[in-house]
Amino acid sequence: MIGAWRCRAAIVCAALALCAAAARPAPAVAQQSGILELRFLDVGQGDAILIRNGGKTVLVDAGETDAIAARLRQLRVDTIGLAVASHNDNDHIGGMDAVLRALPVRYYLDNGFPRTTSIQRTVLELVRDRGVTYLQAGPRTIEVGDARIRVLPSPVAGRSVAQNDHSVALILERGAFRALFTGDSERRELAALVRQNEVPDVDVFKAPHHGSRTGILGAFLARARPEVIVISVALGNPFGHPHAEALAAYQTPGRTVLRTGQDGDVVVTVDSFGCYEVRTARSGPTVLARGGPATSPARRQHEKRP
Numbered sequence: 019m020i021g022a023w024r025c026r027a028a029i030v031c032a033a034l035a036l037c038a039a040a041a042r043p044a045p046a047v048a049q050q051s052g053i054l055e056l057r058f059l060d061v062g063q064g065d066a067i068l069i070r071n072g073g074k075t076v077l078v079d080a081g082e083t084d085a086i087a088a089r090l091r092q093l094r095v096d097t098i099g100l101a102v103a104s105h106n107d108n109d110h111i112g113g114m115d116a117v118l119r120a121l122p123v124r125y126y127l128d129n130g131f132p133r134t135t136s137i138q139r140t141v142l143e144l145v146r147d148r149g150v151t152y153l154q155a156g157p158r159t160i161e162v163g164d165a166r167i168r169v170l171p172s173p174v175a176g177r178s179v180a181q182n183d184h185s186v187a188l189i190l191e192r193g194a195f196r197a198l199f200t201g202d203s204e205r206r207e208l209a210a211l212v213r214q215n216e217v218p219d220v221d222v223f224k225a226p227h228h229g230s231r232t233g234i235l236g237a238f239l240a241r242a243r244p245e246v247i248v249i250s251v252a253l254g255n256p257f258g259h260p261h262a263e264a265l266a267a268y269q270t271p272g273r274t275v276l277r278t279g280q281d282g283d284v285v286v287t288v289d290s291f292g293c294y295e296v297r298t299a300r301s302g303p304t305v306l307a308r309g310g311p312a313t314s315p316a317r318r319q320h321e322k323r324p
């Protein structure tokens with residue numbers, strides 16, 4: 019599906035109409051009717067991903083600071099159906115308390131890892147006090163309008179395992195479109211997901227752990243085969259992210275690699291067939307990558323693997 023813009027012949031007329039809708043500039047604030055918006059927010063060093071579809075809103079991680087609440091208001095988010103903490107490090111849930119105070123949140127899902135930090139305790143107290151329904155990550159599918167999110171709890175067990183390898187992975191699907199987020203997973207979790215045959219062929223992949231070398235696994239990338247990789251990372255961060263080894267692994271011909279720190283918000287719009295387009299705050303209306311429902315024999319063959 020690399021470089022593809024192929025809509026199935028049987029649905030080509032309708033698909034083209036919808037793809038034309040998707041071709042309009044990404045909205046500055048509110049989402050377009052009929053279009054799923056997947057927005058990787060530029061929150062500095064951390065993750066925050068906003069998914070909106072059919073009037074439903076999902077927030078995956080909330081960055082490190084309370085600034086996320088103002089960003090969400092700017093984007094006209096007034097309710098969050100589901101908030102997910104991929105794991106409980108500060109750069110992922112540091113702003114979650116502000117979100118819970120600022121907005122009604124219906125469900126909160128995390129990795130169920132024991133309370134270890136003050137921010138985690140604060141967030142879970144707010145979840146309880148505000149009547150938010152707590153969900154521990156288990157294999158489940160959550161409907162988001164006509165899209166769905168498949169929850170993949172970390173296959174790595176044991177309390178001695180670092181938070182990063184306890185990251186909850188999510189697969190977002192709409193039509194033929196798929197995106198994969200694995201929090202700050204490192205090789206141990208990535209390898210376990212590969213062993214369990216949990217890694218699908220995807221269109222968009224959020225680089226694990228802000229482009230750290232610890233999040234590179236050739237076997238994982240060979241399975242996921244993303245056309246677009248988004249690295250959520252601050253410019254000039256003290257960790258040296260993204261590492262050169264990660265960029266070398268990610269930057270292959272036909273693939274688009276974007277970084278929130280230098281590109282601003284990365285916005286993927288997806289129509290009901292799975293036709294998608296990618297823009298950034300920096301690119302404005304210019305489409306940086308696009309793809310369509312998979313028709314390539316390579317992808318179909320890949321999906322038939324046991």
Ligand SMILES: [Zn+2]
Pocket residue numbers: 064065107109110202227228
């Ligand atoms: Zn992180």
